């Protein structure tokens with residue numbers, strides 16, 4: 001019966017005249033997952049449709065969205081990380097919540113456990129494969145050599161593949177009571193797949209090659225991100241939410257090491273212009289690739305999310321938005337040529353110690369530790385991204401499952 005109706009829907013235009021009614025019917029057939037119908041709607045109409053019923057979030061990325069991977073697998077994040085919201089270190093490089101936490105909250109889903117965290121994790125409504133220091137392109141360097149994570153994007157996709165295969169397997173054999181920490185196999189296609197990765201490819205490139213070489217490697221970096229999306233699609237993933245990369249040239253940690261910049265090196269917000277130009281070129285190529293992916297993956301809804309503009313907008317209007325100067329770092333010690341990272345301790349030869357402590361009120365700062373944003377900044381950014389005003393197509397996260405025409 002359902003199949004017949006579907007067939008009619010495709011061949012007979014009159015059935016689609018009342019669009020919302022047709023979508024509602026489709027919703028019943030596909031238990032809320034409308035994109036699988038391969039119907040598409042105009043972006044403006046999407047907001048009138050019921051919100052997507054996302055059952056889970058699977059996230060891929062770097063420290064901007066790591067909720068505990070590096071902390072569990074390699075070294076624990078120290079106090080004062082987590083002080084504002086979790087009141088203890090919570091695997092995040094932030095005083096509180098990250099963008100991905102605000103997305104989860106908005107969708108009514110719990111915060112994501114890191115896939116690599118074997119203690120106290122619950123994966124029923126998703127898993128987080130992001131890890132601090134991850135790149136899109138595997139660099140084959142140890143974390144001690146390069147600061148880069150061994151869990152590059154390709155490894156994160158392998159981890160997802162295992163996660164899906166093993167939970168599906170376990171779900172079949174385990175008793176009902178064992179299932180409450182596992183996702184249901186049928187929820188995988190109905191999840192939101194989020195990406196926020198690329199910043200470390202750019203940062204590592206800036207440290208190791210010249211700008212021309214970095215730009216020459218860009219198409220390969222973008223192509224490897226596209227391959228990750230394609231692999232997930234072949235596994236049944238349908239809704240993708242892809243953040244572009246932020247204004248890396250505005251990170252206060254970079255600016256700390258620049259003494260007496262030549263004229264024109266910094267823009268009028270104090271950011272390294274050439275570095276931001278590279279981030280913008282990454283974003284231009286990513287956006288073009290996303291447009292191609294939509295054509296290649298006819299049943300996918302892929303949203304390109306302009307986090308660059310949100311972050312840059314905040315940095316360039318910090319005072320008007322109620323924050324201190326964007327270059328100020330809340331956590332860590334940076335004076336007289338001495339740098340102690342957030343939570344770090346530096347013993348001096350005369351026996352005193354310098355602590356990388358936090359500022360009194362992190363809610364006034366944009367930068368938490370020189371690289372990562374504070375919870376207050378993340379909330380400000382999330383408020384602009386989640387409603388779709390900086391996305392292509394311009395639809396809110398709650399409606400990201402609809403493929404627009």
Ligand SMILES: *[C@@H]1O[C@H](CO)[C@@H](O)[C@H](O)[C@H]1NC(C)=O
Pocket residue numbers: 137138139140
């Ligand atoms: C890392 O190793 C893989 C597998 O051998 C290789 O395909 C890749 O090109 C290497 N990456 C770099 C940046 O050398």
Ligand SMILES: *[C@@H]1O[C@H](CO)[C@@H](O)[C@H](O)[C@H]1NC(C)=O
Pocket residue numbers: 348350351352
């Ligand atoms: C130790 O050295 C630091 C830096 O030179 C100085 O600020 C501090 O007062 C010294 N402490 C003692 C106990 O001498």
Ligand SMILES: *[C@@H]1O[C@H](CO)[C@@H](O)[C@H](O)[C@H]1NC(C)=O
Pocket residue numbers: 383384387388389
């Ligand atoms: C999204 O939220 C931001 C910040 O609250 C607001 O300025 C903007 O107008 C909103 N856009 C839409 C399309 O709702």
